[in-house]
Amino acid sequence: MIGQPLIEVLGLGKTVDNGGAPLSILQDISFAVMPGESVAIVGASGSGKSTLLGLLAGLDLPTTGQVHLAACNLSTLDEDERAALRARLLGFVFQSFQLLPALTALENVALPLELAGCAVGDVASDWLSRVGLAHRLHHYPKHLSGGEQQRVALARAFVTEPRLILADEPTGNLDAATGQQVIDLLFELNARQGATLVLVTHDETLAARCQRLIRLQSGQLI
C-alpha cells in the first residue's frame, strides 16, 4: 500500500450493556481503507455492519481498539470534535433516508453546508439538479417518493464534496428498480467526485460493484 490510509481500524471491539449483561457486538476487527477505494461491508442481518459503520463515523466509540480517520484517533476526540471532523470529512447515506421532515429538499441539502460554515448560494440546488430533482426543491420529504428521498439524501451526502461516503444499506427500503437507479447514481457521483466509498449491504450483486469486500460474521471478519 502506498500513502496513508483514510480509515485505519486496529483491534476494534464493541461491547454494549444489554439489560445488565455485556453483549459483544464486534470483536478484534482490523483493516485499512485507502483514499479513493470502494469497499463493501457484507454480512447477514445482525452481524454488526451498522455498528461498525457508526464506529467508522465516530458516532460511537469502540470499547477496545482504535479507529483512525484521516490519521486522527477518534477516541482522543470529544463529541464536538468528532462532529466537526464528520462535517469536514464525510457524507452519510442511511437505509431510512433520515431527511429532516420539517425542512424542504433544498433546506435538507443546504444544512451540511451551513453546519460546515460554507456559503450555500446555488450549491444545494445544483446538487439537487444533479440527482434529477430540480423540480422538487421546495417539496417536504413526506411529499417525495422513497427513491426521491434517497436521491435528496445522496445530494446531501455529496454537497460538501467529502473525501469519504459511508452508506448503510442505501437500497434497503426501495423496490428493486428504484434501488438500482439510486445505486447507479451513487457510483456515478462517487466516481466523479473521487471520494472513498464504504458501502454496507447484504446484496452480493451490489457488493461486487465495489473494489473490495469485507465480510462480517457474528461480529468478526472472515
Ligand SMILES: Nc1ncnc2c1ncn2[C@@H]1O[C@H](COP(=O)(O)OP(=O)(O)O)[C@@H](O)[C@H]1O
Ligand atoms: N445498543 C445495543 N444494545 C444491544 N444490542 C445491540 C445494540 N446495538 C446493536 N445491537 C445488536 O448487535 C447486533 C449487530 O447489530 P447491527 O450492527 O445493527 O447489525 P447489522 O447492521 O449487521 O444488521 C444485533 O444483534 C443487534 O441487535
Ligand SMILES: [Mg+2]
Ligand atoms: Mg444494519
